[in-house]
Amino acid sequence: MAFGWIDEQAEARRRAGLVRTLRPRPARSPLLDLASNDYLGLARHPEVTEGAAEAARTWGGGATGSRLVTGTTELHGELERELADFCGFESALVLSSGYAANLAAVTALAPFGSLVVSDAGNHASLIDGCRLARGTTQVVPHADPDAVRKALGTHDGPAVTVSDTVFSVDGDAAPLAGLARACREHGAGLIVDDAHGLGVLGDGGRGAPHAAGLAGDPDVVVTVTLSKSLGSQGGAVLGPAAVIDHLVNAARTFIFDTGLAPAAAGAALAALRLLRREPGRAARAREVATALHTRLTAEGLSAVRPDAAVVSVRAPSPERAVRWAADCREAGLAVGCFRPPSVPDGVSRLRLTARADLTEEQIEHAVDVISRNR
Template sequence: MSRPDLSERVGALRKLRSAQDRLRERRTIARRDGARVEVDGRWLTAFCSNDYLGLSQQFRVVNALADAATRGGVGAGASPLVCGHHAVHEALEREVADWLGYPRALLFGSGYLANLAVQQALLLEEGDVCVQDRLNHASLLDATRLAGCRLRRYPHADPEGAIRQLRSAAEGAAMLVTDGVFSMEGDVAPLRALSLAARVQKALFYVDDAHGVGVRGPDGRGSVAEARLGLEEVPLQLVTLDKAMGGYGAVVVGQDALIQHLAETAHPYVYTTALPPAVAAASLEGVRLARKEHWRRANLGDLVTRFRNRAQAAGLQLTLSDSPIQALACGEDAQALAWSAALEQAGYLVTAIRPPSVPEGKARLRITLSAMHAPGEVDALVDALARTRDALAVRTAAAEPAGLEG
């Protein structure tokens, strides 16, 4: 039996993706100015960024980065347990833990690494199981596979389905894992019901609130706080610093013993260089601004309401979401690409999302709103969406074969 040629495999897979309208192209951002970006020599208004509070370009965040780099350089120098854990890392961990009301926090290079770390360090033995929402982020699913434990998935936002899966795998340690705000749908997990399911089934409840903290809940403390849950119900929670906070990295907050275990044993923490201190300084300033500048959340909420009201009046079909993530269903992959291309011609950058990021037949536009957007920009986007829908409908009708007579 001959060994497969990997180059041939790669070529065949690319041809398959091309036939399925699933080739992915990086767009190069030459410059940014608020919500506007320069791409291929044209200025477009971006409605696809996760910079929900508009902090990534805020002058205090930028100055914190520059000042820290001037004083202490760029790289951390080593992994955290060697000599890479700096005072600003410590300050950032303490700030996030204090904000969310948790005793301790641990800083990671990204949310992906943090999710890998949590499961790899805790789900260790044969028979352990991780029960997850079917629409969880890919990093949560990849983490289960890396941990080598069993993966059980329940229907989206279905606490009873979660209980059934936990009951069916009762012999090992269990973790119940969900996004707080789902990144492709924009809806919020039924956290109170899920926390009850975890408690009844003696499973550790872990919430990835990458798209919730900074945006939702009292003082922006996220979907967990919004559901009136805390340390007892949610012993571990993920916060990313590269979305609402405008920086980079991620923090896991949780029970002291759990965080200490992660710091001592989690490979994505132990065996990688610490986040650059200057980046941590910028993220720390972003967290402080997100905590106290409540007007940013208020403005964002007004824009979300405005967008949904005008979209409904225009007859646009959106998923149920009161978050900055607004999904417009397109169905087939080619249709989503056509929507995105038409909007770009009209001056808007809105990315088409296709499988495997979403289920088969569920391609969509993932429209995201930011506190940087002006009301007039939101109104103009809705008008452009309505025009695009009508133009594509005419094009589709013209392409359909005429019916047979007689």
């Protein structure tokens, strides 16, 4: 039987407690949401939803083609200019997802004969970018600039280091300044994914590279997603104009993919403008993360100190993590549940989103539910 092996893998997942299922959510859920990536609470903001609606009314339901054919509207150009300006970079390129942005940046900037140094804790999209790149990849220990320096020292030729700025599992921040120094000692470029930093870190949410003083540097390229702090969908690559021009001509996930839908571009642009006007949202997201961590650890739980808006709570096993998350859901609280193979260290955990729009009462309720159902 052609696909008989699928049944064997399904049974292995079932025995290991690693079966994943889709759970469609209603338009209006009664659950308190600490599971999504809506860090600033903008996904349903009236200005953001109207930005999406107005863009759809003006440009239609889809981009109609790839960016190089009919898929680039004036709205896409406007979003790229404002996003680059906000984050402090010379240029930007919008793609259909953050995943596509990471594949574009890594594959187009790691040609044959190059070395890609990749952090062991990187997101799957960066890992897949390394696998698809024509260069050779060397994985180094997590958040270790000295390991990066050592790896780069073994190669004579083009090289890039690839890292998340904030790692999605535990919410810890990469040592960006140290990584940049290690790269510059060897003339290597630095590609960082700021999916969990944009809107949360830096002056008014301008991102982790901006906070580290790397924004606009000629050897730094940043990828972002529009689906987290900006409450929309899509991704972008930020960097020197020459790099962005190269991606337009060489990045396959840009050239051969349909452009980002106008509604998503309109929503992201509206959210970005709102964040400019209300920069305190970024600080509030960090305050909520700190409050969750402080109160959960006071309850005796093993929670990782957050550097941004992700709060990770360790669970004793994959099965217990699944049951814990289910019990929280039954008590009216939605939390994320990370298990192998999604976690690089094999440790299962609950993953909480600290949203800027959470009230003190909601924070207390979340801590109570999580601690009672441990």
